[in-house]
Amino acid sequence: MGHNFFPLFVDLNGKRCIVIGAGNIAYRKIKTLLNYGAKVEVITKDVAEEKILELQDIKISTREFSMEDLKDVFLVVAATNNSDFNRKIYKACNENNILVNNMTSKVDMNARFAAVYESKSVQVAVSSKGYPKKSLEIRDSIKKMLEKN
Template sequence: MERKFFPLFVDLNDKRCLVIGAGNIAYRKIKTLLKYGAKVEVITKEVAEDKILDLQNLKIFKKDFSEEDLEDVFLVVAATSNSDFNKKIFETCNKKNILVNNMTSKIDMNARFSAVYEGESVQVAVSSKGYPKKSLEIRDSIKKMLEKK
């Protein structure tokens, strides 16, 4: 089933966001969430990307994920390498009306991250329906166009 995503800018300041997994992709998502003021918590059995340990304002819980972890959560990033587990996370979150971004599926999610350009007076977000390299290329083209003077 194809999902249609409504483009929306959201204030993440002080919103509790949960990242499940701690690899390279999780690291990039955590950095983005922190940049926008989210209260980020990570649940993982082990930290696969050491750079995560260097991030500030981050809580890491080395444990198995459980449904109780979702209480008062605004957004979840399912960033494990197990696509079946990520799908289960999505299904659980979706039933609870929690936004969830699934790193192993273009379908089993209800929220996407976008490639963002921020200038002095403009913020542009690009989504290419789950193809991040394409989003980055378009964002970079927009950046070049807007920064020409």
């Protein structure tokens, strides 16, 4: 059974966030975190998405993830392609009251990224409970509606 998520806007400016894994999905999450001012560290055995190496203002640690990495972390993104490993990360984070987003599960997480539309006067975030394509479609519909006015 899934969680019932409370919608909340959070200031990530200067917050320590780690992304475990370095593929295409990790790249997108890293860019989002950077856009909101997070201090991002990527922990990965190898960088699968070369574009990650071009990003500014991130720390890349090419090594195994350790539970010690969770010290003083605000948010974790479990972005490996190993669902069992991501579930272990989720459990460790959840037990330590750390926000965690898991790329391989709709339920083994306590935080979701939303599809966001921003203008000068409004910020709208959409979650479709783990179905990102649906969230993007709804966000785009809202964007069209708001930009007409």
